[in-house]
Amino acid sequence: MISTDPDPVPLLDVTGLTKHFPVRGGFPVRRTVGAVQAVDGLDLRVAEGESLGLVGESGCGKSTTGRLITRLLEPTAGRITYAGQDITHASRKDLAPVRSEIQMIFQDPYASLNPRHTVGKIVSAPMEINGIDPKGGRETRARELLEIVGLNPEHYNRFPHEFSGGQRQRIGVARALALNPRLIVADEPVSALDVSIQAQVVNLLQTLQRDLGIAFVFIAHDLAIVRHFSQRVAVMYLGRIVETADRDDLYENPRHPYTRALLSAVPEATASHIPAARTRIRLTGDVPSPLNPPSGCRFRTRCWKATERCATETPTLARVEGDGVGHLTACHYPEVRDEAPEPRQTLAANP
Template sequence: MSDELTLPAQQGPASASPEVLLKVQGLTKHFPVYGGFPIKRKVGAVQAVDDVDLTVGAGESVGLVGESGCGKSTTGRLITRLLEPTGGKIEYAGRDISHASRRQLAPVRSEIQMIFQDPYSSLNPRQTVGTIIKSPMEVNGIDPKGGRDKKVRELLELVGLNPEHFNRFPHEFSGGQRQRIGVARALALNPKLIVADEPVSALDVSIQAQVVNLLQKVQQELGIAFLFIAHDLAVVRHFSQRVAVMYLGKVVEVGDRVSIYSRPRHPYTHALLSAVPEVSTVDEPEDRERIRLAGDVPSPIMPPSGCRFRTRCWKAQDKCANEVPPLVRLEGNHEGHLTACHFPEEPTTAARDEDIVLDPALTALEDPGKD
């Protein structure tokens, strides 16, 4: 197994992407909630994804980050059309696929592939690795040169598995190796876009890096575009040139990774970044802001009006409850760095004069004198 993949990471902001591969506009997915009496009827909706705009250029890697319930996975499933959108438009290579039927989707299906989080449940335990990787080709009636088996062996080699393992079953592999099988399966149809939904979250740290490097190799050598969905901000920063931050079904900030990670404007992005525990490998004192929100993410069934983050935001004012902030380029932001906030923060992550601590328990314990 060639585990010693070490590749240079991607460089800074992507040069203005030459060609838009995927364009998502106003994408919305509401899951109905039923209840009522005596006849059950729709009483509300989980607004899983609400009016999301997103573009992915050819060969580009876009990261989608956010906490549970932010709709990042749903967005991924909408784009791969595993779910039917409630509203909005998904355009792939200039073609509107938002409500395309199975048949209309057929040519596109092979070009958009998905990699799932759990390498244990996403592979059929009764099929050999060869069959698993081959099946997308069979389903789509694709006959590569030299036959499907040869292609499978090439793919196994590409993802760093022994081609001899063609006839083994998934349970004979470790978690990291299974995720490689998942990658090989996704690559079987020569896709142009891979939607990777938390592809490394279930893996141990040392294995995570192997898979991240593999995905990077795939992206760079084969020129495949990625929509990389993850909750781990550091992994996303490492893998994606552009990053979109989601909160309760909406994109609150999007931009190139340097802008998002070093010059964030949305308070939620600030809070998220400041919450990531960092290993201090150097002796210097940390210069990071400390923001501790109160409580958990509210339910997407009845999301707050206006700006959805306002209930946990330290800058919220009346305007935030009344007006949905548009996702726009703020003054001082780089090209393509858009923020949806009425009262944006300073573009820095350096420590503030005073920490922002909204959690009542923490305030009580840290500052007993106060209220």
């Protein structure tokens, strides 16, 4: 149950998180000639038992953020606080007790499982590595976890290649649950699966989140799935959070132009005799390179509201008048409900 305290202490608190990957060149000396700004000054909070959706276009830094939170990558700058403990640059020894509480579900179920190991070995490996010997033994616990995620415990001795994609992802979920985590980072856990299987895996994660009280950072680019799973949503563009709000508030009243453009692309099931409720916004141009992002607001090169101020002044996440306390937007000219984009923006009716 999520605390109703107006300002509860978050389970995860990320402030100013930054990750720049150096680009090296030159001959004969390999010197640093630039940096890919994958994540640049990101702030987010996750409460105990809460599910936070992180959405955005491919290449915006979502997966890098997930790996920074789980400390699979070393941050360039910023701060990561977990349960009140600063783990930003914690040593391997200091991270040992935290590792078991922060787990990750990877995007590709085919690449994240060792093909040489049996399912039982894969699921029980975290317990073996951390020296945990549960009541009844590791094999009994592994079989219980397989049953929890909807697999047959009798498949304990099978290998990953004997399972379908959806079943392999369930194995990955069972492995993540092996150490009773408090936080799971799910990095696009269903994007590699067939549409018919996606709902099964998402419903499984939702059930586990509700029954076990696990907090989730759910990374995805499918806005329909995020709305179904997450209680809060953060929208990311080119390494920065541009808007964050409660699920219903964000989907019904998007304030950032980029958020509005994303939501306009979500397919709507309407009868043929009922006109579409909104027009689709087709953004012009490509996403700028993270090697040389635009000054000021990073979305300004594709935004129909951009002015000189957007090029010189970086907008900060702030509450727009009339929005809820948790609805924050990084835009100098936030959207107004039912406001139409300017004519120079290419528009098309929703199919």
